Amino acid sequence: MFLTRFVQQAYPQEIKVFWFFFSKKNILPFAALLLAGAAPCGTAVIPNSIGQAPPSPVTSLNPLLSSSVANNQLTELLFRPLVWIGQDDRMDAARSLAASITPLDGNRRLRVVLKPWRWSDGVPVTADDAVYTWERILKLGDLFAFTHLGGIPDKVAAVHAVDEHTVDFVFRAPTNPDWVALNGLSNFPPLPRHAWGDLGPDDLWPRQTDPSLARVVDGPFILTELHLDQFAALVPNPLYGGAPAHLARLVVEFMEGSHPLAALRSGELDMTHVPLALWDADKRLTGFKAIMLPEPFGYTCVIYNFSNEAVPFFHDARVRRALTDATDQKTMVDVVYHGLSHENRMVVPVVPPTWLSPAARSGNLPVRGDKVLARAELEAAGWHTGADGIREKHGKRLAFSVMVRADIPERMELLQIWQSDLRSVGIELSIRPVTTMQIEASLSCGCSSWDALVDGNTIAGIPDGSGHFDTGGDFTGGYSDARMDSLVRASVEEPGEQGLFAYEDYAAQEQPVTILPQGGFPLLVANRLGGVAEFVNPQGFWAPEELFVTDEGCLRPDGGTRR
Amino acid sequence: MRAACGRMAARGAEAAASIILLVTLTFVLAHASPGGPAYAIMGLKVRPDTVAAVDHQIGADTALWLQYLTWWKHLLQGSLGTSYLLNQPVTGLLLGYAGRSLLLQVSGLGLGVILTLAGGIAHGKFYDTRFGRLLGAIEIMFYAMPGFVIGTFLALLCAGLLPSSGIADLHHAAPSLADRLRHLLLPALSLGLMTYSGLARYLAEGIAAELRLPYTRTALAKGLGPWAILSRHVLPNALRPLITLLGLSLPALAAGSVAIESVFAYPGLGWLLWRSALSHDYPLLIGGVLLTGLATILGNLAADMVNTILDPRRLYA
Numbered sequence: 013m014f015l016t017r018f019v020q021q022a023y024p025q026e027i028k029v030f031w032f033f034f035s036k037k038n039i040l041p042f043a044a045l046l047l048a049g050a051a052p053c054g055t056a057v058i059p060n061s062i063g064q065a066p067p068s069p070v071t072s073l074n075p076l077l078s079s080s081v082a083n084n085q086l087t088e089l090l091f092r093p094l095v096w097i098g099q100d101d102r103m104d105a106a107r108s109l110a111a112s113i114t115p116l117d118g119n120r121r122l123r124v125v126l127k128p129w130r131w132s133d134g135v136p137v138t139a140d141d142a143v144y145t146w147e148r149i150l151k152l153g154d155l156f157a158f159t160h161l162g163g164i165p166d167k168v169a170a171v172h173a174v175d176e177h178t179v180d181f182v183f184r185a186p187t188n189p190d191w192v193a194l195n196g197l198s199n200f201p202p203l204p205r206h207a208w209g210d211l212g213p214d215d216l217w218p219r220q221t222d223p224s225l226a227r228v229v230d231g232p233f234i235l236t237e238l239h240l241d242q243f244a245a246l247v248p249n250p251l252y253g254g255a256p257a258h259l260a261r262l263v264v265e266f267m268e269g270s271h272p273l274a275a276l277r278s279g280e281l282d283m284t285h286v287p288l289a290l291w292d293a294d295k296r297l298t299g300f301k302a303i304m305l306p307e308p309f310g311y312t313c314v315i316y317n318f319s320n321e322a323v324p325f326f327h328d329a330r331v332r333r334a335l336t337d338a339t340d341q342k343t344m345v346d347v348v349y350h351g352l353s354h355e356n357r358m359v360v361p362v363v364p365p366t367w368l369s370p371a372a373r374s375g376n377l378p379v380r381g382d383k384v385l386a387r388a389e390l391e392a393a394g395w396h397t398g399a400d401g402i403r404e405k406h407g408k409r410l411a412f413s414v415m416v417r418a419d420i421p422e423r424m425e426l427l428q429i430w431q432s433d434l435r436s437v438g439i440e441l442s443i444r445p446v447t448t449m450q451i452e453a454s455l456s457c458g459c460s461s462w463d464a465l466v467d468g469n470t471i472a473g474i475p476d477g478s479g480h481f482d483t484g485g486d487f488t489g490g491y492s493d494a495r496m497d498s499l500v501r502a503s504v505e506e507p508g509e510q511g512l513f514a515y516e517d518y519a520a521q522e523q524p525v526t527i528l529p530q531g532g533f534p535l536l537v538a539n540r541l542g543g544v545a546e547f548v549n550p551q552g553f554w555a556p557e558e559l560f561v562t563d564e565g566c567l568r569p570d571g572g573t574r575r
Numbered sequence: 576m577r578a579a580c581g582r583m584a585a586r587g588a589e590a591a592a593s594i595i596l597l598v599t600l601t602f603v604l605a606h607a608s609p610g611g612p613a614y615a616i617m618g619l620k621v622r623p624d625t626v627a628a629v630d631h632q633i634g635a636d637t638a639l640w641l642q643y644l645t646w647w648k649h650l651l652q653g654s655l656g657t658s659y660l661l662n663q664p665v666t667g668l669l670l671g672y673a674g675r676s677l678l679l680q681v682s683g684l685g686l687g688v689i690l691t692l693a694g695g696i697a698h699g700k701f702y703d704t705r706f707g708r709l710l711g712a713i714e715i716m717f718y719a720m721p722g723f724v725i726g727t728f729l730a731l732l733c734a735g736l737l738p739s740s741g742i743a744d745l746h747h748a749a750p751s752l753a754d755r756l757r758h759l760l761l762p763a764l765s766l767g768l769m770t771y772s773g774l775a776r777y778l779a780e781g782i783a784a785e786l787r788l789p790y791t792r793t794a795l796a797k798g799l800g801p802w803a804i805l806s807r808h809v810l811p812n813a814l815r816p817l818i819t820l821l822g823l824s825l826p827a828l829a830a831g832s833v834a835i836e837s838v839f840a841y842p843g844l845g846w847l848l849w850r851s852a853l854s855h856d857y858p859l860l861i862g863g864v865l866l867t868g869l870a871t872i873l874g875n876l877a878a879d880m881v882n883t884i885l886d887p888r889r890l891y892a
Contacts, residue, residue: 057745069850071616071660080618154628157617217632220662240661241850242842243745263745267840271727274734280744449610449855452619456626469620479622486622
């Protein structure tokens with residue numbers, strides 16, 4: 013008795029740790045970890061800007077309520093979607109919760125079989141949890157952040173459980189199963205009904221940053237600390253059904269000072285983005301390695317305002333083709349991206365080339381970046397060179413302005429090259445640097461206060477153009493074309509890739525926007541951190557279970573082959 | 576005494592009017608900027624129907640004047656509302672961040688006063704010498720620099736030696752006090768240099784002027800040493816205007832800390848205000864402006880009161 017009391021008083025902390033490991037709740041996960049033979053080791057601190065634009069705070073732990081990359085990067089570590097998109101922009105079978113996806117009833121039904129994974133509290137992940145997510149989406153209505161993507165929820169009539177691990181998505185009409193799987197189910201994580209209970213929008217909305225709703229997870233990591241606006245600390249989920257994490261602790265920092273390189277040098281961060289302008293200079297720093305993450309699956313483009321009557325020439329496809337043909341993308345790639353990017357004149361990204369049509373693969377496109385072709389298109393459209401070298405038609409000059417985000421220097425440089433290119437074929441371009449909010453507000457206002465603007469778009473799954481280049485689509489300045497509408501519709505309704513290719517080839521001819529090259533993400537990484545090259549997918553989402561550290565007494569999991 | 580109370584009441588009324596004007600201006604200007612909170616909450620590529628749903632959910636779809644009156648109504652009920660972005664009560668957020676800002680500002684002010692006393696006394700003592708002019712040039716140099724330039728300069732100068740972001744090394748689950756102090760050093764020193772640059776010159780001029788007065792010659796003739804003259808006679812006289820200036824420098828310090836906190840990614844009130852302005856988090860922005868405004872006005876009132884105690888003639892001015 014005395015001994016027990018003495019031990020309790022002398023070693024209270026140690027006793028707490030003992031009971032933490034050997035409590036009923038925790039013994040199962042730790043036993044699983046030991047049985048798996050994995051030994052997570054070391055801590056890595058990384059900013060949440062990696063693989064995306066400037067860093068921004070995490071403001072929601074609910075995977076249904078925010079489509080910002082900063083939030084999704086974190087929530088996908090906690091709640092695994094049915095489909096995880098891999099480096100080739102197709103389903104990554106190992107990291108997806110779905111074991112198989114099968115179209116049935118003439119593409120009116122999609123059957124998804126779940127892997128036998130468990131929630132972090134040991135309860136199995138079941139088809140009923142997927143049904144629970146569907147019920148939340150219906151209750152959220154337009155608050156669901158991914159509404160319309162991959163036909164969810166508008167093209168889905170019902171979601172029901174067939175058995176414990178099988179769930180059926182029933183469509184209102186035949187639908188392209190690949191499109192639903194990649195574009196819709198990649199944003200569809202089953203949620204733990206047993207832990208969340210019957211929560212409606214008025215419960216879910218104010219509890220977006222409530223860590224108690226992120227305690228039971230099925231992703232590779234468990235959230236242990238969340239300091240809003242500062243950082244989140246995570247540890248590996250020992251019951252995760254996929255490949256186990258190598259790190260013992262991952263800290264995701266949401267705020268970056270003005271000098272991330274200084275933070276890297278003083279050891280506070282383990283990796284950071286490097287401005288493209290410093291791509292060569294960073295190799296002179298010792299103790300770090302430079303890694304180029306691939307460019308995101310998407311595009312940077314000039315969007316024209318079809319609602320602005322002051323610039324009616326944008327309605328003429330010949331003028332739009334001339335704008336693309338006049339663009340010297342090779343110079344842009346060489347000067348702005350140090351040769352580390354790719355020329356692209358398609359609304360379908362060329363890296364990875366997964367969804368390129370045969371015509372695009374063979375380089376047989378109606379636009380080729382040829383200034384002679386550009387001049388011919390403009391002459392054919394009735395635009396003739398005026399006294400000052402700028403083309404005119406019925407007394408109106410071929411001139412317009414383009415807004416660009418002032419905080420992305422590469423875009424400004426691209427436009428300066430474009431300005432010179434356009435001038436050489438007789439088009440006058442003026443550049444207006446603005447804020448991000450001005451860009452987004454202009455895109456959604458339907459007003460005539462702008463001529464054109466530069467924006468970027470990341471594509472989740474198949475680059476089908478629905479919601480973008482069909483009539484009423486967002487982010488395309490009011491572009492509308494009946495044939496494009498029918499081709500976009502076909503690409504999301506018909507199975508296979510022929511519908512997508514037909515849309516893609518027509519879009520190359522129509523040039524509803526002018527695509528500009530975009531770069532990857534140059535990183536500077538502490539030598540102690542490995543596995544970096546594999547941990548970001550084309551959508552900017554992370555697989556930090558790939559990361560490992562080589563100090564703190566940790567063993568390399570790769571035999572020294574990975575960066 | 577009645578005069579003193581009347582003076583204080585008048586200052587209080589002025590302060591209340593300033594706060595109402597400040598909040599109203601912030602409210603109007605924040606809403607006049609393009610975009611809206613829905614983009615910050617849901618992501619930039621949010622669709623118009625989702626924007627409408629979010630605006631409805633947070634109450635941003637009602638008329639502007641109604642939102643304004645609702646804000647005042649909630650304030651009178653003791654609530655500053657809920658942050659659009661973080662879904663937390665504004666009061667709790669502000670107090671948490673203000674605590675860290677207070678620590679930074681008190682540290683910065685402390686360092687600034689030490690630097691001011693050391694630099695100002697040395698400058699005042701050697702006012703007309705080359706050394707004095709060199710000190711004057713240093714003061715002018717820092718005075719001409721905006722806070723973010725001083726912060727950037729220090730961060731680059733100390734890169735690899737001292738941490739330049741955050742409040743602790745996140746590699747450690749439980750950072751030590753020494754680690755936290757190391758992270759505080761550069762932002763506090765930046766604020767300290769800003770304080771020093773604004774005050775040291777006044778102190779130096781005051782000391783130089785006092786040293787020229789007959790009573791210091793008398794003290795010297797009595798056989799007192801230079802340090803004794805400086806500390807017992809000159810400094811108390813030269814310090815009084817400094818207290819007023821210190822009070823008046825609080826708004827500049829608060830404004831400067833916005834830049835310093837951003838440069839060093841220091842999670843304080845200034846950083847929170849900057850973030851809330853960028854993300855259109857109106858309740859948080861207006862609550863923060865209200866708190867900062869109140870602190871500034873109270874700081875000025877406190878300086879006024881201290882001066883009144885030090886110099887009773889001000890009661891009758």
